[in-house]
Amino acid sequence: MIQIGEKIPATTLMEFIEVEGNGCSVGPNPVDVQAASAGKTIAVFALPGAFTPTCSAKHVPGFVDQAAAFKAAGVDEIWCLSVNDAFVMGAWARDQKTADKVRMLADGSADFAKATGLTLDLTARGMGLRSNRYSMLVQDGVVKSLNVEGPGKFEVSDADTLLAQAKTGV
Numbered sequence: 001m002i003q004i005g006e007k008i009p010a011t012t013l014m015e016f017i018e019v020e021g022n023g024c025s026v027g028p029n030p031v032d033v034q035a036a037s038a039g040k041t042i043a044v045f046a047l048p049g050a051f052t053p054t055c056s057a058k059h060v061p062g063f064v065d066q067a068a069a070f071k072a073a074g075v076d077e078i079w080c081l082s083v084n085d086a087f088v089m090g091a092w093a094r095d096q097k098t099a100d101k102v103r104m105l106a107d108g109s110a111d112f113a114k115a116t117g118l119t120l121d122l123t124a125r126g127m128g129l130r131s132n133r134y135s136m137l138v139q140d141g142v143v144k145s146l147n148v149e150g151p152g153k154f155e156v157s158d159a160d161t162l163l164a165q166a167k168t169g170v
Contacts, residue, residue, distance in 0.1 A: 004144065
């Protein structure tokens with residue numbers, strides 16, 4: 001599993017952006033993780049799947065609601081990662097009203113999840129290999145804090161926990 005002080009993996013995520021008002025979209029577009037995080041402070045949170053109960057009711061809304069507070073704490077961007085395709089993440093972004101607050105990034109083949117060692121095998125539930133639920137603060141591509149949930153839990157990867165860490169620079 002990735003540790004505090006290590007660089008995030010050199011992988012590519014995908015992003016689908018819906019352009020309001022003109023009936024078109026941008027994407028899916030590749031996002032080079034290392035290039036996109038270079039020189040920035042990123043609040044990253046990951047979860048098992050788009051449109052799932054805890055993810056939709058608690059995890060994403062917390063980061064959307066706290067987006068301004070993260071900016072005030074020096075966070076340049078908030079990223080939500082899930083092992084879904086970019087089209088699903090785009091639809092979920094629309095549903096969760098994340099525009100200009102949280103970047104919804106698809107880890108469709110679980111490359112980022114595997115490279116960090118933060119996978120969750122939900123094959124028995126028909127969902128295959130997914131990302132574990134966690135949050136991390138990343139500065140210039142280096143993990144500064146990491147909060148990994150236990151199985152079935154939502155206690156340490158929430159927006160409030162990561163925001164407190166961002167405010168203290170941990």
